[in-house]
Amino acid sequence: xxxxxxxxxxxxxxxxxxxxxxxxxxxxxxxxxxxxxxxxxxxxxxxxxxxxxxxxxxxxxxxxxxxxxxxxxxxxxxxxxxxxxxxxxxxxxxxxxxxxxxxxxxxxxxxxxxxxxxxxxxxxxxxxxxxxxxxxxxxxxxxxxxxxxxxxxxxxxxxxxxxxxxxxxxxxxxxxxxxxxxxxxxxxxxxxxxxxxxxxxxxxxxxxxxxxxxxxxxxxxxxxxxxxxxxxxxxxxxxxxxxxxxxxxxxxxxxx
Amino acid sequence: xxxxxxxxxxxxxxxxxxxxxxxxxxxxxxxxxxxxxxxxxxxxxxxxxxxxxxxxxxxxxxxxxxxxxxxxxxxxxxxxxxxxxxxxxxxxxxxxxxxxxxxxxxxxxxxxxxxxxxxxxxxxxxxxxxxxxxxxxxxxxxxxxxxxxxxxxxxxxxxxxxxxxxxxxxxxxxxxxxxxxxxxxxxxxxxxxxxxxxxxxxxxxxxxxxxxxxxxxxxxxxxxxxxxxxxxxxxxxxxxxxxxxxxxxxxxxxxxxxxxxxxxxxxxxxxxxxxxxxxxxxxxxxxxxxxxxxxxxxxxxxxxxxxxxxxxxxxxxxxxxxxxxxxxxxx
Numbered sequence: 001x002x003x004x005x006x007x008x009x010x011x012x013x014x015x016x017x018x019x020x021x022x023x024x025x026x027x028x029x030x031x032x033x034x035x036x037x038x039x040x041x042x043x044x045x046x047x048x049x050x051x052x053x054x055x056x057x058x059x060x061x062x063x064x065x066x067x068x069x070x071x072x073x074x075x076x077x078x079x080x081x082x083x084x085x086x087x088x089x090x091x092x093x094x095x096x097x098x099x100x101x102x103x104x105x106x107x108x109x110x111x112x113x114x115x116x117x118x119x120x121x122x123x124x125x126x127x128x129x130x131x132x133x134x135x136x137x138x139x140x141x142x143x144x145x146x147x148x149x150x151x152x153x154x155x156x157x158x159x160x161x162x163x164x165x166x167x168x169x170x171x172x173x174x175x176x177x178x179x180x181x182x183x184x185x186x187x188x189x190x191x192x193x194x195x196x197x198x199x200x201x202x203x204x205x206x207x208x209x210x211x212x213x214x215x216x217x218x219x220x221x222x223x224x225x226x227x228x229x230x231x232x233x234x235x236x237x238x239x240x241x242x243x244x245x246x247x248x249x250x251x252x253x254x255x256x
Numbered sequence: 257x258x259x260x261x262x263x264x265x266x267x268x269x270x271x272x273x274x275x276x277x278x279x280x281x282x283x284x285x286x287x288x289x290x291x292x293x294x295x296x297x298x299x300x301x302x303x304x305x306x307x308x309x310x311x312x313x314x315x316x317x318x319x320x321x322x323x324x325x326x327x328x329x330x331x332x333x334x335x336x337x338x339x340x341x342x343x344x345x346x347x348x349x350x351x352x353x354x355x356x357x358x359x360x361x362x363x364x365x366x367x368x369x370x371x372x373x374x375x376x377x378x379x380x381x382x383x384x385x386x387x388x389x390x391x392x393x394x395x396x397x398x399x400x401x402x403x404x405x406x407x408x409x410x411x412x413x414x415x416x417x418x419x420x421x422x423x424x425x426x427x428x429x430x431x432x433x434x435x436x437x438x439x440x441x442x443x444x445x446x447x448x449x450x451x452x453x454x455x456x457x458x459x460x461x462x463x464x465x466x467x468x469x470x471x472x473x474x475x476x477x478x479x480x481x482x483x484x485x486x487x488x489x490x491x492x493x494x495x496x497x498x499x500x501x502x503x504x505x506x507x508x509x510x511x512x513x514x515x516x517x518x519x520x521x522x523x524x525x526x527x528x529x530x531x532x533x534x535x536x537x538x539x540x541x542x543x544x545x546x547x548x549x550x551x552x553x554x555x556x557x558x559x560x561x562x563x564x565x566x567x568x569x570x571x572x573x574x575x576x577x578x579x580x581x582x583x584x585x586x587x
Binding site for chain 2: 160
């Protein structure tokens with residue numbers, strides 16, 4: 001098999017898709033998470049249940065939705081329901097994977113999507129939690145996809161919108177969050193991270209093809225741990241690239 | 257005897273909270289149970305029920321099934337000092353904050369246009385202090401505040417946002433759960449002064465049927481004190497009675513009904529018309545500056561007498577037909 005041409009974004013989507021097991025459920029935002037869910041569904045996880053927070057369960061998504069509530073999120077769905085229904089099923093344990101993005105993340109996987117600067121009069125007002133604090137509370141495994149640099153991987157968040165592991169092992173449970181939940185993986189343009197079970201701190205477990213471990217570790221405002229043997233993420237196959245481009249023909253998410 | 261104790265109190269303002277007994281009495285004295293014709297106009301409904309300083313909540317989600325005719329009318333009538341439920345409020349929030357009508361927001365998701373990017377106009381107001389975020393919340397939290405109000409209780413227990421600054425800036429209280437002994441968040445009920453909703457069909461009494469996801473309109477319609485509904489079509493009450501299980505919002509919670517075809521433009525109306533991306537892009541481009549935002553309001557709100565004229569200016573029938581075709585994925 002020859003070299004497959006792919007973009008950085010397509011690689012992120014492929015890595016995200018590879019984390020999703022068949023027969024599980026994922027609550028999706030639009031954009032990269034949705035593409036990852038659809039790619040997984042069209043390859044190794046045909047029985048992945050796609051859920052949208054505004055009420056769509058099990059849509060046969062015909063084209064990329066722009067909003068997590070638009071009519072594509074319940075197209076030929078099993079159910080067009082309500083937010084109360086979706087969020088309650090999350091709280092009751094029915095949602096396996098949640099995808100989140102963020103402006104900042106800290107070493108425990110806590111996320112900021114609310115403000116840059118002071119809350120009362122911010123330099124930049126971001127949208128806020130939206131469903132993030134909910135998904136980050138309820139999903140068994142939360143996956144974060146975001147850009148990585150020294151500012152976004154922050155030593156201290158400007159605002160803690162969504163709980164990661166808060167300040168260490170056991171802190172989520174002590175705060176009252178459902179037991180056994182929390183950040184699972186973080187995917188950036190440089191690599192893939194998980195969380196060290198002993199310290200609940202983020203650690204590099206794989207770099208993308210062409211990225212060195214040093215480059216990934218350096219692009220952070222906090223000290224990243226390293227897994228015992230960090231490996232390399234798997235580049236998309238020609239088939240995966242074809243599927244992704246078919247899903248996003250106009251390049252809404254994947255600039256061609 | 258079981259004991260509990262308060263562990264933490266959020267410092268956000270509990271917008272729209274009323275003692276349940278006070279609210280029951282208000283409902284008894286102010287909400288008619290009579291099956292009467294509630295049809296009116298957008299201008300009259302907004303004039304009658306949206307008072308300056310009111311706390312309003314807008315139905316739908318993001319850019320989906322949003323009652324834009326009512327939103328633009330609030331701007332046209334230059335309402336002041338409104339508070340808004342930022343419950344994934346997107347274009348509505350941007351217009352209402354950007355126009356200066358809304359000066360306080362409880363933010364679950366606000367000041368953004370989802371995938372399209374951030375909202376310049378409303379962000380400018382927050383970053384300059386002209387609009388204040390009086391509480392943070394999350395999407396689940398907002399609709400559960402409405403659910404508590406719908407249930408007639410003063411709060412609802414939930415297990416989210418714990419340990420975060422979202423909770424710290426919210427109006428929640430954390431107690432020790434008397435059953436589990438674990439911390440649990442109590443969200444105060446939320447009874448907005450007015451809910452603005454858009455549905456595909458309703459009868460003249462206000463019985464509404466929604467096609468597609470309900471989002472949180474079911475809870476919100478029962479929670480709010482006043483409910484204004486715009487509908488794509490007013491149907492014969494017999495249409496409702498033939499399939500009453502489809503009625504998600506019943507007449508006795510609705511105060512006003514207005515027939516407004518394309519009443520959610522430029523937002524998406526499931527099964528009827530898609531987002532008008534060109535119009536949303538025009539607003540986003542114009543609203544990058546304060547002057548541009550004012551030009552938009554001159555062009556599309558103050559410069560036209562009503563919503564029908566707005567639709568004409570936004571492309572009229574040809575444009576609406578194109579959006580219908582997009583929604584149906586005909587191309």
